[in-house]
Amino acid sequence: MPHRLRPIPVGVHPALLYPDYRSTTERAPSGPLIALEQSEQELAVAHFSRSVLKPTDADLTRQSSAEPLGQRIVVAGQVIDEDGRPVRNSLVEVWQCNAAGRYHHAKDQHNAPLDPHFHGYGKMLTDEHGNYRFVSIKPGAYPWRNHANAWRPAHIHFSLFGDAYAQRLITQMYFEGDPLLPLDPIYLSAPEGARQRLVSAFDLSLTVEGIALGYRFDIVLRGREATPMGV
Amino acid sequence: MSKLTPSQTIGPFFHEGMRWALTPASAGAGTVTVAGRISDRDGKPVDDAVLEVWQPGFGAAPLQRVYTGEAGAFAFAMPQPGGGQLHASVTVFTRGLTNGLFTRVYLPAGDDPARVQLPPGVPRERRGTLIARRDANGYRWDIRLQGEGETVFFEI
Numbered sequence: 001m002p003h004r005l006r007p008i009p010v011g012v013h014p015a016l017l018y019p020d021y022r023s024t025t026e027r028a029p030s031g032p033l034i035a036l037e038q039s040e041q042e043l044a045v046a047h048f049s050r051s052v053l054k055p056t057d058a059d060l061t062r063q064s065s066a067e068p069l070g071q072r073i074v075v076a077g078q079v080i081d082e083d084g085r086p087v088r089n090s091l092v093e094v095w096q097c098n099a100a101g102r103y104h105h106a107k108d109q110h111n112a113p114l115d116p117h118f119h120g121y122g123k124m125l126t127d128e129h130g131n132y133r134f135v136s137i138k139p140g141a142y143p144w145r146n147h148a149n150a151w152r153p154a155h156i157h158f159s160l161f162g163d164a165y166a167q168r169l170i171t172q173m174y175f176e177g178d179p180l181l182p183l184d185p186i187y188l189s190a191p192e193g194a195r196q197r198l199v200s201a202f203d204l205s206l207t208v209e210g211i212a213l214g215y216r217f218d219i220v221l222r223g224r225e226a227t228p229m230g231v
Numbered sequence: 232m233s234k235l236t237p238s239q240t241i242g243p244f245f246h247e248g249m250r251w252a253l254t255p256a257s258a259g260a261g262t263v264t265v266a267g268r269i270s271d272r273d274g275k276p277v278d279d280a281v282l283e284v285w286q287p288g289f290g291a292a293p294l295q296r297v298y299t300g301e302a303g304a305f306a307f308a309m310p311q312p313g314g315g316q317l318h319a320s321v322t323v324f325t326r327g328l329t330n331g332l333f334t335r336v337y338l339p340a341g342d343d344p345a346r347v348q349l350p351p352g353v354p355r356e357r358r359g360t361l362i363a364r365r366d367a368n369g370y371r372w373d374i375r376l377q378g379e380g381e382t383v384f385f386e387i
Binding site: 005008009012013014015016018021023024025026027028029030031033034035036037038040041042044046052080081082083084093094095097103104105107108119120121122123157159165166168169170171172186187189190191194195197198219220221222 | 233234235236237238239240241242243244245246247248249251271272273275277279283285286287293294320322324325326327328329330331332333350352353357376377378381382383384385386387
């Protein structure tokens with residue numbers, strides 16, 4: 001029998017209603033979430049075969065006929081659970097804007113150039129130690145209409161499936177030292193004491209000499225109860 | 232013990248990156264289509280959401296990923312209900328949600344939604360938000376993120 005996931009402590013995820021991030025006021029449920037006992041359905045997970053991966057999925061600088069503009073980066077880390085167990089062979093999807101702060105997306109109207117050689121998305125499976133790694137370019141900051149003179153700090157979106165449906169996580173990775181972080185309501189929506197975990201660290205050991213700067217971003221998903229279901 | 236990574240909103244620009252895993256709304260013989268719309272506090276359509284529909288025993292499509300369109304509309308497949316009620320787990324991600332929302336949709340065994348057994352804790356007056364109703368094309372199930380008729384969302 002599978003082991004249930006432990007409850008998520010307070011102080012980890014943002015509140016659903018975070019008025020400084022304006023659209024939460026129109027979209028966050030007002031009712032309390034109702035506790036649901038995890039069944040085998042919530043503990044199972046979709047498995048993705050390596051056959052869904054293309055060789056260029058983990059190198060966003062090689063998805064076109066020429067290289068994109070921008071500072072090349074390597075982003076790598078380990079996906080583990082709260083007890084330190086590696087999350088193996090698990091799908092990680094990433095997407096980001098280009099070096100000028102523009103997404104390859106029909107609804108992005110920001111007046112910054114598109115880069116015909118940068119699509120800005122990729123995917124990978126973690127290895128047997130829970131590690132992932134991809135190559136990209138450093139995303140730019142961009143303005144948005146949340147409030148006057150609002151700018152998103154440079155960030156990369158991450159989507160993780162984990163080992164269980166109830167571990168599903170979508171989050172964003174930031175870059176240390178970004179002066180926009182303390183001004184960004186989306187970053188600030190994560191509670192103080194937890195939000196720092198969203199900031200990647202420059203890591204010389206990940207840097208590829210002559211090629212790309214390295215950033216480390218480890219991700220921690222929910223851990224499991226000590227005893228299996230039904231015991 | 233390691234410290235959990237916080238959630239962040241999916242934002243409005245996920246479509247290109249997540250498109251590879253989109254699934255068709257129809258899964259063929261023995262299945263039905265569940266269609267509906269997502270709306271916000273003001274009843275406005277939520278046209279930039281992604282739903283992930285998880286039914287591990289559903290051979291045709293255990294995990295379906297569908298986007299909402301202009302009118303907030305979505306559609307996905309479920310098995311044709313036979314002897315007993317069925318349910319699918321559904322996760323909603325969209326701009327304006329700081330975290331994914333977990334919910335479920337139930338298909339009654341017959342045509343009587345009053346007989347559907349729901350998890351404990353669902354208030355009687357909100358039962359209807361979790362139960363799809365038959366219509367000419369299959370089943371209808373709408374999601375209201377906030378306000379009157381707000382869908383029940385779960386903490387799992």
